[in-house]
Amino acid sequence: MFVRGFLLALAGAACEKFMANTILVGAQWGDEGKGKIIDVLTETAGVVVRYAGGNNAGHTVIVKGKKTVLHLIPSGILRKNKLCVIGNGVVLDPIGLVSEMEGLKKNGIKITPRNFVLSETAHVVFPYHRELDGARELLKGKNKIGTTKRGIGPAYGDKAARVGLRVNDLIDSAKLRVKLEARIKENNAVLKSLGAKPLSFKQVFAEYNKAGQYLKPFVQNTVVLLHEQIRHGAEVLFEGAQGTFLDIDHGTYPFVTSSNTTAGGACTGSGVPPHRMDRVVGVMKAYTTRVGEGPLPTENAEISDLLHGMGREFGATTGRARRCGWFDSVATRHATMVNGIDDLAITNLDGLDTVENIKVCVAYRHGKTQYDYMPNDAQVLAECVPVYVEFEGWRTPTDKCKTFKQLPKKAQAYLKAIAELTNANLYIASVGPGRDQTIFV
């Protein structure tokens, strides 16, 4: 009996080892609570990698009541002895990164090249990217995207156009001087034509060269590093930023960000191939939110007012009020398909604690057509009318529940139903922003 138990435990451990590398993605429009879930899952992972986006992201982690918002640094940084990696797929604002590192250090968090590294091939965000982002939004007027104005679109644009500067250029003063001067010259002409102020090369160079030298000790070939880590048995957690419907290919284009935020992006954005990935965890709220413009079929004033009234759902990066709506299972089912989501972490269940009748969207109607998947045309999606089913609310606080059984029966039924509609396993239910407000189902 003892031997069998031992072998099973060993098999379990081996199996767990096999289920090592996890991609965590947002299954909605961003801000699903990825930061919180990454922080929880990092307890057992060795390495955490950001693979896409830039400091447009804002990932909130609350530990012992203390709130930290991370923009570029992986959310694993709050735990000791975890290797945090910024992968090649990220666009990196060096000034923002240095200030984030300094802020964390002031709060007693250790950041050294032993626990934090960044890819030499990540692209760099410069002030002309931010200026262009702002100027283009102004030009679009009421058709604006509602970007975070962090220069993300123009930086990825330069990467695709093969005129971007990478971290390797940033940390080499001589290369930076030559390449930056040419880029500023070209971009100043564009900025002037858009009515924006041109930039001073001297000033930008001084500032970015200083940041580059600060960051130099942290720069590595992260592809080789990650493969070494995996070979030595490290469990890697890939921290998605933004959400499925902000993906440049699979989102509600053009109201999207400029990277592949979905699970495939974890491979291209880190250099770890698909067959080394073992599991995809999708994070989604028990309702829906979106910040910025673009279609949101289940948007609803009642739930928006309720959540904002509770002081919730304000953007972690820009402070903007997030648009809120009912849970949209057409969207989340689509997210399962695109990302290959195995397991679900459903957050903010407690946000629905006082709602009498909870609606869940199960299809869209557009004229005579009924959709059970997301139509690709943002205009069509904006015109879709949700088909709802209703759930009776539990009207009991859930934030102190520690196990699935302790949750009100109606909350249990709601969680099971939305997981089933999403077509993935219910893995975590989150009932508050803290680490201890996490129920493993």
Ligand code: GDP
């Ligand atoms: P991320 O971008 O996906 O990491 O999400 P954000 O940090 O931008 O937004 C999620 C917000 O929800 C943050 O304020 C979190 O602290 C908070 N949060 C996460 N999970 C829960 C939960 O289960 N309940 C409550 N009340 N807040 C949560």
Ligand code: IMO
């Ligand atoms: P996290 O990682 C929510 C949105 C912006 C805008 C669109 C394009 O915290 O979930 P961009 O600045 O990327 O060009 O803006 O994408 N957006 C996010 N919304 N959460 C985010 O990140 C977001 N990052 C970008 O509001 O609608």
Ligand code: MG
């Ligand atoms: Mg966020």
